[in-house]
Amino acid sequence: MRIIVQKFGGTSVSSPAQREAAVNHVFEAISQGFRPAVVVSAMGRAGDAYATDTLLSLAEAVGPRTNPRELDLIASCGEVISAVLMVNTLRARGIEACAFTGAQAGLFTDQNHTSAGIVRLNPARIVTALEAGKVVVVAGFQGVTEDGEVTTLGRGGSDTTAAALGVALRAEVIEIYTDVEGVKTADPRIVPEAKTIDQLTYHEISQMAHEGAKVVHPTAVEIAMSKNIPVRIRSTFSSAPGTLITGAPREDGVWPELRAAKVITGVTHMPGMAQIRVDTPEGDRSEELRIFTTLADAGVSVDLINVSPERKSFIVKEDAADRARAVLADLGFQVGLKRGCAKVSVVGAGMRGVPGVMANVVKGLAKAGVRILQTSDSHLTISCLIEQADMEKAVRALHEQFGLGG
Numbered sequence: 156m157r158i159i160v161q162k163f164g165g166t167s168v169s170s171p172a173q174r175e176a177a178v179n180h181v182f183e184a185i186s187q188g189f190r191p192a193v194v195v196s197a198m199g200r201a202g203d204a205y206a207t208d209t210l211l212s213l214a215e216a217v218g219p220r221t222n223p224r225e226l227d228l229i230a231s232c233g234e235v236i237s238a239v240l241m242v243n244t245l246r247a248r249g250i251e252a253c254a255f256t257g258a259q260a261g262l263f264t265d266q267n268h269t270s271a272g273i274v275r276l277n278p279a280r281i282v283t284a285l286e287a288g289k290v291v292v293v294a295g296f297q298g299v300t301e302d303g304e305v306t307t308l309g310r311g312g313s314d315t316t317a318a319a320l321g322v323a324l325r326a327e328v329i330e331i332y333t334d335v336e337g338v339k340t341a342d343p344r345i346v347p348e349a350k351t352i353d354q355l356t357y358h359e360i361s362q363m364a365h366e367g368a369k370v371v372h373p374t375a376v377e378i379a380m381s382k383n384i385p386v387r388i389r390s391t392f393s394s395a396p397g398t399l400i401t402g403a404p405r406e407d408g409v410w411p412e413l414r415a416a417k418v419i420t421g422v423t424h425m426p427g428m429a430q431i432r433v434d435t436p437e438g439d440r441s442e443e444l445r446i447f448t449t450l451a452d453a454g455v456s457v458d459l460i461n462v463s464p465e466r467k468s469f470i471v472k473e474d475a476a477d478r479a480r481a482v483l484a485d486l487g488f489q490v491g492l493k494r495g496c497a498k499v500s501v502v503g504a505g506m507r508g509v510p511g512v513m514a515n516v517v518k519g520l521a522k523a524g525v526r527i528l529q530t531s532d533s534h535l536t537i538s539c540l541i542e543q544a545d546m547e548k549a550v551r552a553l554h555e556q557f558g559l560g561g
Contacts, residue, residue: 158326159189162317166334167391169199174244190285194295196313197233223268234294252290257297264298271306276323311372318378336390337398340559341422348560366500367425419503419557429476432491459531497546500538507534519556
C-alpha cells in the first residue's frame, strides 16, 4: 500500500472554494496510486470564525486565567470542524472518507498542555480505514495523554502531526500545502523577485525555519528526517511542484538528485528582538553560569550569544526583555538593554569552509547603510543583529549580494 500524507493549512481549508482546491490534490494523489492520509488545520486565521486564535479569544473574553487544560479543549475544536468539512467535501466528489480526532488517530502526547510533545503514535485505525479504500482526514495540532486528556502541540502543530503520521505510516512522501508555491529565497512580501527553491536539505530548511521562515515547523522537519521521508512544500492553489526537502537521493530514482549546494540558499528575518549586554569581571567564570542559569529558571530563551571574558551579549524576544533585565538586575549586574532590533540571517549548506561569506554579508549590509550590532554563525548560518527599522532593507541587500534573484 503506497501511502502519502497531505497536510492542508488554515488558508487552504477556510472556504468551500479553497477546500475544493485541496480536494483536487487529494484526487490527484489517488489517481497516482496513493492512499492519502490528510491532516487539516483550523480554518482561516485570527478573526475568522473557527480559527484557533478566535476560539481562544472566546475563553479569554470571560477571564484571562483559563486553565491550560480547558484552553486545549477549546483550541482543539477548530481542527475537528475542518476535518468534518473536508470529509463532506471529499464525499461530495465521490471519494469515500472518514474523520479522526487526534485521539482517534492514536496520537499520544505528554501532559504539557498547550505545547505537548508526541510520545507515540498508534496508526492501527488509520491503516484499517486506508486498507478499506477510504481517505482518512485527521484533525491536526492535537493529541491525547495516556489518561485521556486532550492536548495541543503548540504553534505549527499540524505540521508536526503530518510528519508523525508520515513516519508511523511509512509514507512515501509528506506534502505540506500552503498559500505559497514552496520555500522562497526570501519573504516575497519583502523581496518580490524571490525565487522558489527547487530542493533543500533537511538541515537547511530546519535552520531557515528556526531563523524565521514560516513555511514549515522545524519539529516536523526533524521528525521526517529521522526516517528520511521526503517532504514537499506546495501551494494548494497551483500545480507547481514546489520545494522538495530530503537528505539524500532516493535509490529508486523517483526523486531527483539534490543540486550541488549553493553557498547561500536563502535569507531569513526575525523581528521583535531585544539585545541584552551584561558586563562581568574578567576571569570570573562563575558569573556566566549565574547569568544563563537565572535566565533559564525565569523561562527566558536566549539567542545570538556572544561571550567574552568581560561581556556577555545575547538577544531575547522583545516581550521577554523586561523580565530578563529584572532578574539579572536582582543578581547585582549592570544590564544594558536595546529594544527595536531584528535578526537577519543567510542560510546555506554550501557555506561551510568557504572563505568570503562573512565578507559578503558585511559588504552587502554596508552598501545598504545597515549597521551590524552583533553577529553569530554556524556551519549553515550567519546571523546579524540590526535595527528593526533596517530589517527589510537588509533582507533585500543580502538577497541581491548573494545573487539569489537570478
